Amino acid sequence: MFITQPKIFISSTVFDLTNERTAAYNAVNKVGGFPVMSEKTMEAQSTDSLTACLSKVMESDIYVLIIGSRYGWQPEGKESITELEYLTAQSKNIPILVINTTYPKEPLQKAFEGRVEPNYFRKTVNDAFELEKELELALKKEIEKKQNEYFNRTEQVYSNLVKIKFPSQLFIADLDIDKKEVNKYNKEIKRSFFKPSLYDYAISALYMHGISFPHDWIVWNGKIITFHNLQDESIGLTKIIDRGTVELFDCDEFYDISDDQLSQFKYLLKKCLETKLHKMKIKWINEAKMFAFLPIQKDISDRWLPRSIEWTKSNKRATRKVVEIKRNLKNKEEVFNMRCLAFKTGFENFDNAWYISIKPEWIFLWSDFRVCQLAFKNIQWLKKTERNMHVFNHFNFILRYLQIQPSKSISLFDENNDYQYIKLDKIEKFDFAPIVPDSVWSSLEVDGNQKKMIDESGNVDLFGI
Secondary structure (H helix, E strand, O other): OOOOEEEEEEEOOOOHHHHHHHHHHHHHHHOEEEEEEEOOOOOOOOHHHHHHHHHHHHHHEEEEEOOOOOOOHHHHHOOHHHHHHHHHHHHOOOOEEEEOOOOOHHHHHHHHHHHHOHHHEEEEEEEEHHHHHHHHHOOOOHHHHHHHHHHHOOEEEEEEEEEEEEOOOEEEEEEEOOOOHHHHHHHHOOOOOOOOOOHHHHHHHHHHHHOOOOOOOEEEOOEEEEOOOOOOOOOOOHHHOOOOOOEEEEHHHHHOOHHHHHHHHHHHHHHHHHHHOOOOOOEEOOOOOOOEEEOEEEOOOOOOOOOEEEEEEOEEEEEEEEEEEEEEOOOOEEEEEEEEEEEEEEEEEEOOEEEEEEEEEEEEOOOOOEEEEHHHHHHHHHHHHHHHHHHHHHHHHHHHHHHHOOOOOOOOOOOOOOOOOEEEEEEEEEEEEEEOOOHHOOOHOOOOHHOOOOOOOOOOOOOOO
């Protein structure tokens, strides 16, 4: 199925229909097609003429038969090459347009005409000028019909959007801290801030009370906003709020008020995600604005070790290396930097449903987890060499790793404990995209990957989660 420029094969005898074939060539160009013609556009090939012509017919989107006076060359002493081309188009269900002429026909050609006419309504023309006009009209209608058929059909497509779940309500209360006391405390423990924010003061106030609390809450307009129950005295945040100001809000009631509050709600979701991923040894790298898998073990020389994770891929256990250690080229005993699998995220609200977008990335870090800016070219090279299949595998792995699957007694990743305030559901499917033939997608891959993408048992739900 063509998408933009259809290939249109012009089939007829050649030497007696020079003007007519030129007219057909012009008509095809006028409608934006690519004319496939032995004397004009076909390249030299290391095969015989019959094989070359029939292969071009099979590659074409529309087949045009012009019936002139002569039956033409019969390569095997039976059907002419023109009739063999016609039969090939029929066998491949390629749309066929027939243009007949008023020229006197020799007996074999008359018989061929008789075999064609019962199958296709033909247009009869008197000369090349009329042929060009009629063929242009016929091609326009055929192309428009196929394009309408193509673009009006849709198929389910997978996005990088994943539905998320979170509590339906959140708590809001006034922050109640003494900045002077907090500054005094920070000075005593030599914990300095440059232009501290109200959030920094709140964190220090918790430390001052000896409270270690997850950072899945935000401070906005002098208030703390969180999914944690601020009416529960056992919650550490209650030590730095005015408990008499605690209010309970429906989430949609909060974020529907203004774009500013929608932005703050998205920020709260991000802080919850950070807390969830922190338990999985995935860190928010603020400098790069992305999450990155971190190493979790060191050797006896206090050097970071590579990190690999086992996961289920197509019902088989597979191992994915998420942190690769790069040694110093001059001294193999030293760690130069670390290549880490990473990903960017975003939160979106469509039709009262919330989604997280996941975009796989790569990042290089120094041993102290600072971004290694020297590796910019390495990242560019990685992105340039990765194909659709690689990116899909990265996405599939990341999504599976972040998901909680409560329906199973054993989590896909046993080391992960559940986090209650944000959960990732299944990848979202949309049914509004025009159908794109699999051959178009697979043509973007190298030959080896194209073979892997073919499944003899039929279509496969690649994500299946």
